[in-house]
Amino acid sequence: MKSLLAEVNISEGRDLDLVEKVKAALLEKEDVRVIDLDSDKDHNRTVFTYIGEPEAILESTKRLAAKAVELIDMTKHEGSHPRMGAVDVVPFIPVKNVTNEEAVEIAKDFGKFLGKLGVPVYYYEDAATRPERKNLVKIRKGQYEALEEKMKKEEWEPDEGPHAFVPKSGATVTGVRFPLVAFNVNLRTDDIEIGKKIVKAIRGAKGGYKNVRSIALRLEEKNMIQVSMNLVNYEETPIPRVLETIRSEARRYGVIIAGAELIGPVPLMALEEVLKHYLQVHDFSMEQIYY
């Protein structure tokens, strides 16, 4: 069986009636399984995460997006999370028996659909058409408010849809990326400087692991410091390697790990290295797992 994940970010997290209507459009036909649905009032943003056969994911994502584009008016949007469109970002994530190429085809089919609906579309990550469009942060720089000026430049001509600013919908970014693992480690200290030193040791940008994005946070209630991470490629940079590096760096300062958190959906395959590392089962195959 093939399995593709979609993680659709729409710019509405306060009007839950609207979110319900978008969800109803998502679930109208095909057999997809919603594994997470998170509306955030501060961000004014909802993330739909669902999984299924690639064709079912494509068709249900089209319905979801059409409904969101119909109901959301970006000219009135306020929220603390960076955004540039009603349907803001739509990564497709290969989970099982789906190649990156197949997922890129799905993303481009979806992009063409949105373009025909009149929404400017940019392809990012593994679907990017230019190197400077790989990174979401670069595409979204300046956010919705900067989009009108930005789109006048040749370098920000959209990949699909109208070559002009559309106030109501803004623009959408879609593409293909590896499954993220959101992993936080809580340290038995209230010294943020120790947290910052550890972050410096592990994050790719600072000489650490290529696929680790990380910041240090203060957890006021727990009186602890958290190393908050996105692991963007658990194959190249497995969870236990990062955890043990944090443990080792923390030890330099006499600090131990109080606990950790895996946040939101976690791909089963990201657990392979956890088992192999800690149980020392060198020849274990994930095919042995049943559920």
Added chain:
Amino acid sequence: MKSLLAEVNISEGRDLDLVEKVKAALLEKEDVRVIDLDSDKDHNRTVFTYIGEPEAILESTKRLAAKAVELIDMTKHEGSHPRMGAVDVVPFIPVKNVTNEEAVEIAKDFGKFLGKLGVPVYYYEDAATRPERKNLVKIRKGQYEALEEKMKKEEWEPDEGPHAFVPKSGATVTGVRFPLVAFNVNLRTDDIEIGKKIVKAIRGAKGGYKNVRSIALRLEEKNMIQVSMNLVNYEETPIPRVLETIRSEARRYGVIIAGAELIGPVPLMALEEVLKHYLQVHDFSMEQIYY
């Protein structure tokens, strides 16, 4: 979705044409997923392991068993593994959203079916009708060869089927048990005495963990000692607790763990404590995992 596992042990592991016919009967109709199929020539035994919705498992197990009873003649059976019937042992194992009570109903429906086919049936483990029938080893004591005399005693009247020895089929044991985890730990030593001391420390029968069955073996090729285990209840006695006890006991003798093996099918839920223990993710829910 409900998910029930069946692990059917039949007394034929040499005639692979016969095994193919039995497999074809299993797969004739319902939607079951074979996760392991192992024929052993020395044991002269085949184990079918498959998973699916409870009703599909019941119906396909009936077909498999009827075909095995038709084709296997126990009067001619030889093999090194203990056995007493053509269809020897059939545990049903609840995996997901199936209660023990539901699984016992399935086992009893299957037992009645085999009884009507003319096979004497004993219920064991969680389907046992008498305390002395909980344990497979006790029911099977003396094996096929002792069955004729044994069945003359009131205490070994079968739970279903004819109250008399049936030479061709022998008798079948069926019931419900918790998923097993077969886990072996290899020690960087060739001293079997150290292995035996560790086994004594961990196995339930000797004051160790209630749900650990274990022996120490010599691995000639690797020049190591193996602590070979069946963990019969990973909820009560989780894998990491057992592994860390072995590590600690081995350390007393200056011995470290070279590697470990999870053998055959492993239930996803058995990995929950592995993640919680080693990643320290105290609040993790297995519902977060997608595949």
